[in-house]
Amino acid sequence: AQKVTQAQTEISVVEKEDVTLDCVYETRDTTYYLFWYKQPPSGELVFLIRRNSFDEQNEISGRYSWNFQKSTSSFNFTITASQVVDSAVYFCALREFTGTASKLTFGTGTRLQVML
């Protein structure tokens, strides 16, 4: 069965620090998709990135970057020069291509607090 582990329950940093959120997944499939979502204090879920299992290139979007390593089954998320507005709960999710169609398995989330 697929599983997503976000071992960091809560992280606190001071503004402008870099922070990495860890995501480790388990799957038997060779084809799968990984996602990151942000849930700010207002409660909505905001899509950040999708990555398929065949594309191991790292991605950078502004202050956000993602490191995908199939060898360690990890898809880590780094925020550079964190800001107070980055304070949120971040979820990593896995979508397998077979089995229960459209099932997106979420990790339990990492709460990030960025302080002044």
Added chain:
Amino acid sequence: DADVTQTPRNRITKTGKRIMLECSQTKGHDRMYWYRQDPGLGLRLIYYSFDVKDINKGEISDGYSVSRQAQAKFSLSLESAIPNQTALYFCATSTGPSYEQYFGPGTRLTVT
């Protein structure tokens, strides 16, 4: 205007009551989903629908039912609410199984 809307945004109800949560989307997506979020548990899938004639159970469908009234509307019902159904409920849509899901703002439901 929001692409995925949910009504109501907050609801307090009593044990045994029937309650319906509604979801509408203007994204034109065929696939719609209902999740619940509980503290420390992430999001868990309740039901999903690929089109108007297709309804599928998710991992925690007991105690819930759904109705896909149109491509744009997907409702979740609690036939007889119980306190452990107190949670934050999200509706989501997607264009396909491999694509990201877009979430509504959530409905906070409290069953007393």
